[in-house]
Every structure is written in C-alpha cells, then in structure tokens.
Amino acid sequence: MSLKGKIALVTGGSRGIGAAVVRRLAGDGAAVAINYRANADQAHALVKEIADAGGDAVAIQADVADPEQIARLVDETVERLKGLDILVSNAGIEHFGALETITPEDFDRIYHTNVRGQLFAAKHAARHLTEGGRIVLTSSVSAHRSFLHHTLYASSKAAVESMVLNLAPELGARGITINAIAPGGTATDMAESAAPEYFRGRDNLDLAAEIKAMMPLGRMARPEEIAAAVAFLVSADGSYVTGRTLAVDGGMR
Template identity: 55%
Template sequence: MSNTGTLDGKVAVVTGGSRGIGAAVAARYAAAGACVVIGYHRSADAAHELADQLTVAGASCIALRADVADPQQTARLINQAADTFGRLDILASCAGINHFGGLAELTPADFDHVFAVNTRGQLLAAQHAARRMGDGGRIILTSSNAARRTIFEHTLYAASKSAVEAMVRCLSVELGRRGITINAVAPGATATDMAAANAAKYQPPGMNLSATDWLALSYALGRIATPAEVAGAYVFLAGADAAYITGRTLPVEGCVF
C-alpha cells in the first residue's frame, strides 16, 4: 500500500466496506493515511480479511458489524468508531441494496426494506456522524445514476437514491454552519457482484444483447467502471481539494447515454 498522505490523521467510517465500492473506498482511504473503520453486515470474513490486509500494509484499520437498516446498530457503529480512534472526520456511506420489480408486484415490505437501507440508513449514519464531527468533517453518501435515468422496473431503487440527493442538498446548509460538508457520489454500472447479478435487467424491454455489446452501446468508454475508479470520487470529496464543495452529487458514470 502506497501512502499518499492526503488523509493523514483522519478517521474514516466506511459503511458497506466489506466488498464492492465500499471495500475500494476503505482501501483508498487507508492508502491516503486515514484510520479506517470498515462497517459490514453479512460479509464478516471479507471485512476482517480486508482489515487485516490494510493493517499489514501499515494502516490502522478495524472491522465492525452493523446493519444500517437498524437505527441502533448504525448509532453503535459510529460511536464505537469515534471512541476507538478518539475522533471522527469522514463518513463514506456505501451500504446499499438493489431492487427490481414492476408496480403491480411492489409491496409495502419491499418499500420499507429498500428505504430502510438506502435512504433512512444513510440519513441516520449522517446524523450520528455529524454529532461526532468537528469543523472540517466530511460526509459522503451514495446515490446512483439510476436517480436520473429511466430504467424498466427500477422505480423503488431509483426513488430511494433520488431521496439521497435531496438530503445532501438540504443538509448542506444545516451542516455548513458547523464547517461540515456533505455530498453524494452517484456511480453508474460498476464491476461489483451486485451489478453482475442484475446486469441483464438494465436493458430496455425486448432488448437481449450480450453484456459486452450492451455496454459498448451504452457507455462512452465502452465499459463499466471498476470499484477503484469510483472510489477516487470518495477520496476527492474527503480531501482538501473539495473543501468548498457541498450539497452536490458527483456522477461517476462514464457518460452513459
């Protein structure tokens, strides 16, 4: 791990940090010199393995279990992280779940589950993090380019992410009075296990192209992002160069069209 030093002395919590984009963010923060708390829900082995790897490479890193759908577990994660390292400077809220389903099949339970993780979970993580942050704190939530695209039977997920973008706009004024910035990153298709499980569902109805052909047609770069490429946005928003950026959503989508 090559330490860039841009986040030296900072303490960061990364929810959903055991895999995918969250794991890449945790690794990038550690490489930049931050102490990192990897929040995870089910992927205990992956979380602790990553924490061990980053520690061996010279970082201060621990893994803590928390289901962000549970408000009490979210509060415990943030407070335990701040108590362990004596401060909290950065929250990267990467935990999230996907959902596809037509209007006729949607249930109240579907709504409650998706919004509990993708929306309420992020709001409460921001709330508890802000309580432990001082001037210069950075909160980075996760939206999706689905919030601005028309995707068949993706309504519930898209709505949960659109709410995140509204949250960062409104909270920027409130938190700005305390010197804390809040932004969101909106990834497009990224090479994660969640994306792989749902790749075929993103095509319009009746289109049955191969994944390679579909991506070549849909993205300016002819491919999807790697988690490390998306993680760069979280590093930027946590660093000194983003000190005057707040209330905004940064799309990292390779110009989907």
C-alpha cells in the first residue's frame, strides 16, 4: 500500500495497459480517476471492480485530443477525489501509413492525442501537483525502431520523450518528477489488431515466430508488467528518477 492516501488520474484507463495501471495503483492504495473517451461500460465496470476490492475510483469521460476537455478532466478529478498527486498519461492512438497516403487530418488526429494531449495533461495536472507529485507520460519503443509505414506514430512518441526531458528541470524546481514509459509489444486488444502491421511486407508471416525472435524472453509483455514499471516511477522509490524514458520492452531486439 505504498500509495495509500495518494490520488491518481489515468488517461485512457478503461482498457489495455491503462486498465492494468488503474488496477495496480488502486491495489497500491491510491484513489484513481479513470478517464475514458468512449468505453463507458468498461470504465464503470472497472470502478465497480475496484470498489468491490475495497478501493476508491471514479470514471470521468473526456477526449484528451481536446485541451478544454483535458482541463475539465483534471479539475473534475480534483473536485471529486479532493486533490491530485499522480498523473499517468496513457491515452494514445496507433497509425500505419505510407508517406504518400498521410494527410493533414491524419497528422492532426495522431498528434492531437499522442503529443498535444499528453502535453496539456501534464500542464493541467501541474497546476494542482505539489512537492512529491508524479507525472508519467507514454512513449513507445517505436520511437527508436524502424518499422515500415510507421513514421507518424513513431515520431509522435519521440516527441513525448523530448517533452519529459525538457520539462524535468522546470517541474523539478517544484519537487515534481516527470518521466515516460516506452512499452514494447504488449498483449492487449490494440496490439493484437496492429501486430501484423509491424511486419508488413514479410512473406509467409509467422507472427508467433517473429515475436519470439524479437523478444529475448520469447513473449510479449503482460499489461500488468507495464503497470509495475509505472508503479515504481510514481512511488517513493522513484523519487530520484526524472526526465527519463524507461523502456519496458523485454530486451526487444
């Protein structure tokens, strides 16, 4: 219960890695605001699950692509849970597309969520965080790997890593840490649908064999393993880590 008495906001918290983070932080004692964009049933089911286990959680709808909705999300979290100590900015969207197919609308859709959304989530959370506050943004191993037709998504995640590096001294002056996690392949529904895209152009693709070859551990991550890394960064044990991106990729080659 290392987070007992702490209040956390997790964006994109109704499914996948976000839901695993919610479960972990609640299990560690934090009260958690679960942000969702469209998955209301999943978000409210997760609230009930946490309440049934003796925890405290609320579900709050907001689209993090809209800075005004982000501001409302943060303020509503503070109002309903009586404060804010931790932000985990997890919401993000995937994209694959050849250069000649990328449109300005594609760029705006990806960057408004993956970059602008994370920057303004940090901005509005920082209005309420005090000494010991924690911010964790979400990058990806894709920021440092080359995959066919993945330029837009990968570049958006590289921007996140630059954000945490440059925000660290500004927030550090207030005793707030800011870091990012960079998950590798993780067993979620989004990853399952996107996995073949990572190996586009390969003949006779054997997805299981490709994953085993890339991962020294021979498997994808479980969402709770990514959540464990987040739990470290937001805990007292992570107090001297800031401005860094932690790759949680199983030694991905």
